[in-house]
């Protein structure tokens with residue numbers, strides 16, 4: 001991953017604490033509000049029987065705080081941002097967007113033209129522009145096939161699904177490039193999610209791992225590492241738009257690792273449905289599967305690493321507000337990550353140069 005390596009060498013990186021039973025809608029809502037799920041209203045994929053949506057947000061998110069203080073905001077494929085909300089810029093929704101044949105919006109990857117039950121693009125006038133310049137792109141990465149849909153023809157199912165994953169990512173890369181070229185904003189928030197889906201289904205496990213199925217797990221052992229190679233190419237496209245005055249943060253909402261004991265399919269219903277999963281990020285014993293934090297930019301430490309887990313997902317919104325000199329609301333639970341900046345000391349920061 002040469003592009004990621006370049007950012008890590010020129011910036012500061014470390015692990016990021018997440019919360020128990022992390023999932024994308026929940027964690028991205030914490031990223032944006034720095035408040036616990038019970039307070040911000042987005043407690044998971046399904047909230048009181050309904051798919052999580054922006055109408056449920058009870059605390060003002062980062063994109064609204066920035067917009068209201070005059071910062072221009074651009075967002076694409078951020079989980080749980082459907083239906084989109086007005087911002088001082090643009091917003092294109094991601095995971096949990098509803099569409100044709102996927103009325104519940106659960107990881108169904110509708111095309112832009114198939115969106116139903118709300119707007120996926122703000123301002124609405126941007127839809128025609130995106131259709132003619134980027135195409136009728138797939139929103140987010142699809143869920144994995146159900147067991148009944150691949151039993152007996154595993155090889156074709158794996159390759160077909162991975163081809164769709166690649167097509168989705170290619171379209172997202174084109175979308176990001178188009179947006180950064182034609183609609184530059186002060187704050188831009190872009191998300192990739194295919195690594196998660198591929199990891200749940202095709203993590204490169206060994207015969208001694210729980211859930212190993214030689215018919216499935218010998219087909220494409222590079223599927224999971226390939227996602228990271230592909231992600232690095234997307235990062236390369238983004239880096240073309242990052243000049244010396246730009247701060248870049250690379251964050252993930254959680255990590256993933258193989259199952260340790262057999263579980264019922266219901267244990268991970270939101271994500272997998274009836275897909276036999278082999279890796280996950282929500283271990284009931286509280287085992288942490290931390291996320292990633294990398295930052296690079298003017299005033300940010302270079303060639304540094306943060307040891308341990310002093311950083312949390314709650315700290316992202318306060319830190320970004322600080323960078324834009326926007327007041328941090330007192331309700332926010334996180335802190336400004338002062339130790340990432342060149343002019344401050346941090347006990348857990350070590351130089352890796």
Ligand SMILES: [Zn+2]
Nearest residue numbers: 196200271281
């Ligand atoms: Zn997941």
